[in-house]
Amino acid sequence: MALLPILQYPDPRLHKVAKSVVSVTEQTRKLIKDMAETMYAAPGVGLAATQVDVHERIVVIDVSEEHNDLKVLINPVLLNAEGEEESEEGCLSVPGIYEKVTRAEKVIVKALDENGKEFKLEADGLLAVCIQHEMDHLQGRVFVEHLSHLKQTRIRAKLKKQRRETL
Ligand code: NI
Numbered sequence: 001m002a003l004l005p006i007l008q009y010p011d012p013r014l015h016k017v018a019k020s021v022v023s024v025t026e027q028t029r030k031l032i033k034d035m036a037e038t039m040y041a042a043p044g045v046g047l048a049a050t051q052v053d054v055h056e057r058i059v060v061i062d063v064s065e066e067h068n069d070l071k072v073l074i075n076p077v078l079l080n081a082e083g084e085e086e087s088e089e090g091c092l093s094v095p096g097i098y099e100k101v102t103r104a105e106k107v108i109v110k111a112l113d114e115n116g117k118e119f120k121l122e123a124d125g126l127l128a129v130c131i132q133h134e135m136d137h138l139q140g141r142v143f144v145e146h147l148s149h150l151k152q153t154r155i156r157a158k159l160k161k162q163r164r165e166t167l
Contacts (some may be wrong), residue, residue, distance in 0.1 A: 004038045004052040008163075009094045010156055015140040018048075018055045020075050024116035028058070032072055032114050035060045040067055044092045046130040048137030051093050059111075059134040063126045071121070073111035076135055079120070080108040087129055089143045096162060097155050101146045103132045 007014050021028060031054060039047040039060055049058040059073040083105025090098045106124045109131055113119055123131055133143055144155050 001037045002034050003041055004034050006038065006042070006047075006051050006092050007053055009091070009142050009144065009159065011093075013053055014050060014093060014137070014142055016050065016055045017140045018050055018057045018138040020057050021112070024074060024112060024114065028056075028074070029114050031056075032058065032060060036062075036070055036072075039092075042092050045126070046134045047092060048134045050137045050140065057138050059131075059138065061127070061130050061134060063130055071127075072114045073109065073121075073131070073134070074113070074116075076109050076111040076131070076138075078107060078109055078132075078135065080106075081132075082106050085129075087126075089129065089133055091133070091143050093137075093142060094144055094155070094159070097144065097158070099144065099147055099151065099155075101129075101133075101143055103129055107131055109135075 035047050035052060045063045046061040049056050057075045059076060061071045062069050081104035084102055085105040086100050086102045088098050089101050107128045108120060108122050110118060110120045144152055
């Protein structure tokens with residue numbers, strides 16, 4: 001296993017649209033293991049392959065406190081979304097920034113697991129938020145892009161300053 005470098009916003013590679021996984025192979029499973037390890041080490045509750053510069057439709061999520069409920073979503077498709085809820089989000093590609101985003105309250109998705117088997121998942125709360133956030137990454141969208149242009153400009157300036165200070 002290996003820790004993978006996470007692309008940092010506003011890296012243009014975060015805006016690439018991921019392609020569907022054609023077949024789930026040993027190589028896919030190795031990537032998933034590395035993504036999970038990278039997510040747990042960060043620590044974070046979700047990671048999309050886009051964030052580690054692999055532009056395939058793969059997401060790992062674990063919103064449990066014990067880090068023992070890993071969910072792997074390959075080629076996720078949103079089947080249903082209902083309600084609306086605003087909650088604070090952060091992202092491993094946008095360190096130190098937490099902003100409120102409005103998303104569907106409940107979602108149903110179908111996806112393939114790490115063995116290529118299709119499953120359906122009904123989610124609400126943090127898991128629903130996380131699924132939508134990670135699926136956005138696969139479309140090349142970072143959560144701050146849900147915010148106003150003014151806020152996005154401020155965030156980019158803040159990140160630039162943070163990076164200068166840590167050099
Ligand atoms: Ni993110």
